[in-house]
Amino acid sequence: MKIADHFQELWAPSFGAPRGSVRDYVTGSAYEDERGIVQYLLAGHDLFSVMGSSEDVLGSGETVMGGDSIYSDGEWVWRGDLWFYVRTHHVALPKDFLERIRGFDYVMPAEDLSSLMEIAKDIRARL
Template sequence: MRILGVCAELWPGVTAEPLPGLVTLVGHEPPDDEERVVGYLRAGEEIFSAMGVVADLLGSSERVLGGDSIFTDGAWVWRGDLWFYVSRHHLRLPGEFLDSVRASGYRPPAVGHEDLVAIWEDVKPLL
């Protein structure tokens, strides 16, 4: 399991070492397929549902419903507000993740129940 959007504001418990700030992941130009990548992020398997809204940590007045929720595609894990940061702020994602998204035709694979439970058990201590 790998975590997308690793930064101090979104994943503070992921490591004891200091993490970069969210602003360091902001891109200047969106990739040509940004909308399709956002669709992939929104279509992942939800392994933790959080009710409520979270504020845009980069300063807009926008809020994201369920931003603290956790999603996966079986290999990667991300927060429910990651799609927002990619869409609004062109947050840069790892090339390895983007390669797998493009190779899948922008459709997350089905993840079995046992795998979802195992991923959740791995992620839970980080929250």
């Protein structure tokens, strides 16, 4: 399981060593294809749903409905608020994840139930 937004502010220590602080990945400009990236993130397969909202850890004062939920494309996982951090703060994503998104032409791959079940099982064990 690869975590696209594995930042110390967003994931519990039980998920392993984070990439660092989300603050370290804020860039000064949007991706040229940001709209497609955000579309892909919003289309993820739901692995773990959380009702409620999460506050922007970068201090904008905004909240994101379902931000603590977890999604996947069958290989990578991310929180439900990752699209917000990409769109609002232009947070840099891992190169391999961006290549995957672009390789699928921003369209979420078809659900592979067995892969998603294994990832969901791993997530539940760490929560």
